[in-house]
Amino acid sequence: MSEEDRLPVTALLGFGTMGRALAAGLLAKGLATPKVLRVGARRPDAARAHAEPLELVAMPPDEAARGAEILVLAVKPRDVAGLLQRLREAGALDHHPLVISIAAGVRTASLADQAPGCALVRAMPNTPCAIGKGVTVICAGPGAEAHHLDLARRMFGCLGAVLELDEKHMDTVTGLSGSGPAFIYLVLEAMAEGAVMRGMPRAVALELAARVALGASEMLLATGRHPASLRDDVTTPAGCTIAGLLALEDGRIRSVLARGVETAAKVAGELAS
Numbered sequence: 001m002s003e004e005d006r007l008p009v010t011a012l013l014g015f016g017t018m019g020r021a022l023a024a025g026l027l028a029k030g031l032a033t034p035k036v037l038r039v040g041a042r043r044p045d046a047a048r049a050h051a052e053p054l055e056l057v058a059m060p061p062d063e064a065a066r067g068a069e070i071l072v073l074a075v076k077p078r079d080v081a082g083l084l085q086r087l088r089e090a091g092a093l094d095h096h097p098l099v100i101s102i103a104a105g106v107r108t109a110s111l112a113d114q115a116p117g118c119a120l121v122r123a124m125p126n127t128p129c130a131i132g133k134g135v136t137v138i139c140a141g142p143g144a145e146a147h148h149l150d151l152a153r154r155m156f157g158c159l160g161a162v163l164e165l166d167e168k169h170m171d172t173v174t175g176l177s178g179s180g181p182a183f184i185y186l187v188l189e190a191m192a193e194g195a196v197m198r199g200m201p202r203a204v205a206l207e208l209a210a211r212v213a214l215g216a217s218e219m220l221l222a223t224g225r226h227p228a229s230l231r232d233d234v235t236t237p238a239g240c241t242i243a244g245l246l247a248l249e250d251g252r253i254r255s256v257l258a259r260g261v262e263t264a265a266k267v268a269g270e271l272a273s
């Protein structure tokens, strides 16, 4: 990758699960080098154990933010206001960097109050980003122009697919694709247990269930067909699949999963308050 295609100086503020996944993806894809990627941590000494294997330097957040063109807020929603206050007081926002927040439930209007004059982008990645198979939804906030969104698209593109939506959908995105991996893990565990009950070794059952989910998802994305139509293909009249599907519908699986996403989305909207 040529020098001009790489990210400008970027500070990752918060180096937990998501901050580390983002750093690993950016470095692996060559979109950033350790020279331009800074780690801003509340406890730099503790962060060093994770930063040094990536050849990154951990420092206090205001030091990391000073002069950086992009700041990524990767702290818990409740920590965003305190972090931005610290940056403001240290003058680390005076150069008006692009601020990309991945914090669930934190609106760009509230970020704009706390980071005046900065261009703001909100993003919602998910944990499969750690292995480059995630999905991130981005949305523009105050001050964000096309080139800012392009930077965010390139940044999260290192970690999987990127979609752009209006901010009004971001809590729903959090409930669907942010929390979604946990829901799928539960479904996979439950499906595997059905096979374990019939005597299949647990590890084989889990691998089979995971590969089924992978194949079915790729089939849906590749064909663009509706899930109901794909389901019809495997549902022979009087066969075993229709018998299994009816048992699932008896357990109200459809509304249970839909309500799970809806409930997670509602809670996401309350996380920052």
Ligand SMILES: NC(=O)c1ccc[n+]([C@@H]2O[C@H](COP(=O)([O-])OP(=O)(O)OC[C@H]3O[C@@H](n4cnc5c(N)ncnc54)[C@H](OP(=O)(O)O)[C@@H]3O)[C@@H](O)[C@H]2O)c1
Residues within 6 Å of the ligand: 013, 014, 015, 016, 017, 018, 019, 040, 041, 042, 043, 061, 073, 074, 075, 076, 077, 079, 082, 083, 102, 103, 104, 124, 125, 126, 127, 178
């Ligand atoms: N995990 C997910 O699946 C997921 C998915 C999408 C979006 N998100 C969003 O990503 C954000 C981070 O989540 P996470 O799972 O990575 O959380 P995490 O593992 O708890 O990491 C958060 C990190 O932020 C650090 N921190 C707190 N205050 C700080 C400050 N003032 N300056 C610098 N660092 C500070 C914490 O340091 P200490 O160790 O010192 O507390 C911790 O290392 C959240 O807002 C979440 O909503 C998460």
